[in-house]
Amino acid sequence: MKTQPITGCNFESFYKPNSVFRHILQNEVQQLSGMAEPMTFKKGSYIYHEGSRITGCHFIQSGIVKIYKTGTDGKEQIIRFAKPGELIGFRSVFSNEPACTTAQVHDDTLTCFIPSEIMINLVKTNGNFALDLVHLTCKELGEANEYITDIAQKTVRERLAEILLQLKNNFGIDHEQFLQINLTREEMANLVGTATESVIRLLSEFKDDQIIELQGRKIKILNLAQLVKTANL
Amino acid sequence: MKTQPITGCNFESFYKPNSVFRHILQNEVQQLSGMAEPMTFKKGSYIYHEGSRITGCHFIQSGIVKIYKTGTDGKEQIIRFAKPGELIGFRSVFSNEPACTTAQVHDDTLTCFIPSEIMINLVKTNGNFALDLVHLTCKELGEANEYITDIAQKTVRERLAEILLQLKNNFGIDHEQFLQINLTREEMANLVGTATESVIRLLSEFKDDQIIELQGRKIKILNLAQLVKTANL
């Protein structure tokens, strides 16, 4: 006789204020608890690969996941870093296409895996959930359009400043005021859409201008106003 | 006593194979016909402006609409050209934010205007429609991510070639093989994300290389294979 797994998914996180799943009903959770399953991933491992068919979404419980595309020359373009409470992989599930991005674990991650059929069924039968999901995709679409404009029109300097602000907003700062997320210079470059050397040079310029402080990969924002001005929003 | 407008929206177009509205039910059309209204727009006029609140979506019946964002320095970044059968404005309706783009009429346009409440209600009550809408937004999201990668990593030459291919696929060619849509050089530049002069120079290079033929604004693709190669997909 098969025993229950000791821990299933933690459904409490589904009901947090900004969660896409906040309007899920009790009976739907029942259904979910039978089909959804917790999965753990080590830093550096892959949750899914660009071009592969995927069978469901992952709702991130803890950790950070890097979502990126690989350009024709093999260079990675980071689309975003996803954090707990965010849903990844849904784009491919609903557009019914192979994954258009790769999801790689940046910090050890725990997800709740939800099979495609469940997701699709939820959209069909729970209007409020459908609305929340449309809301989410539309918001991401707006951000993507914003980024297209930025990358097409702004200088690398402006974009780097903007990214630093975003990282602060999305991942917060620790007790010493350092950004919680730390990226390699190369990752910063792949997020900004520039060369590693350019990021290094600009970061040290920012440091010289007393806008930021650097301690290895850790970054502290010293002069927020100046950084905002540099970002030219 | 108020008379019926002579022509309401043409709902036949709602049921075409790739329409988001293809799963709308009979009774919902009844409801729609009371609330949706046909609107005509002249070339150059605006359907909505970036930053303004909008009260519904437009389902394009005929014409072409330019969707663009304005960068901090006032330069327009064209996101896409929308054609008959496409829905515009839904992003703002569902994300519940002001419009993040401007929609300007490129060729005289007829739309069917659908108020936000109707759209939201449809998502809530018609699961298949909700699914189609999510499908649509996810597809656009994938395209946006694709474009971010392109613009960050490819040369202007490659992007211009790619845009020409897209324009051919999306708007087709006329009996003389010219692209159906014709844009000013500046619009091409704002679509590719480069300067007008660069577009002009590259187009004449393409012409010298026998890849395309130019007749004013009209463009004919002579060597598709070479253009695909140039796009480096």
Add this chain to the structure above:
DNA sequence: CGTGGTCTTGATCAGGATCAACCCAGGTGG
């Protein structure tokens, strides 16, 4: 210790942006 990954700095190069003229066609109004 050696070795591989990351970070840094300097030198050089090139893709494109910008600036400046000029052409051309199609209005418009005196």
Add this chain to the structure above:
DNA sequence: CCACCTGGGTTGATCCTGATCAAGACCACG
């Protein structure tokens, strides 16, 4: 009817941002 204007389109010259190449420095770790 013509002078003028305006909005594209084109071409050439120049400049500059940022990519690329090359060489070390600085770890962290087996």
